[in-house]
Amino acid sequence: MAETILVTLIIFSSIFGIIFTFLTTRNKERLALIENGADAKLFNSGKKYSFGQFILNIALLAVGVGTGVLVGAMFENAGLEEGVAFSSCIFIFGGIGLMVSFFLNRKLDKEDH
Structure with a gap:
């Protein structure tokens, strides 16, 4: 205690x-x-980070993690070990989701200027 x-x-x-x-x-x-x-x-020279960009990042991260869980379950059913299948797919697809959000945020910033 x-x-x-x-x-x-x-x-x-x-x-x-x-x-x-x-x-x-x-x-x-x-x-x-x-x-x-x-x-x-x-x-005040830094770029302001909008609430919409934050929500977009979180949403695409969640979509990536959810996709990683689904693909991990498929890999587990195919014979891969459970811990390896889930953790690797979650990190891979979560990273892909964050990369997509980065490029979408950059594209939206270019359209604003």
């Missing part, structure tokens, strides 16, 4: 420490750039 609590505290304190360090370092860096005369537009 005590080990579980200790591990949980260590995990959450590590996550908090990483996020805190990232945010304070970013803030100090931005303040130093502003003090040296950098333009504030420098911080």
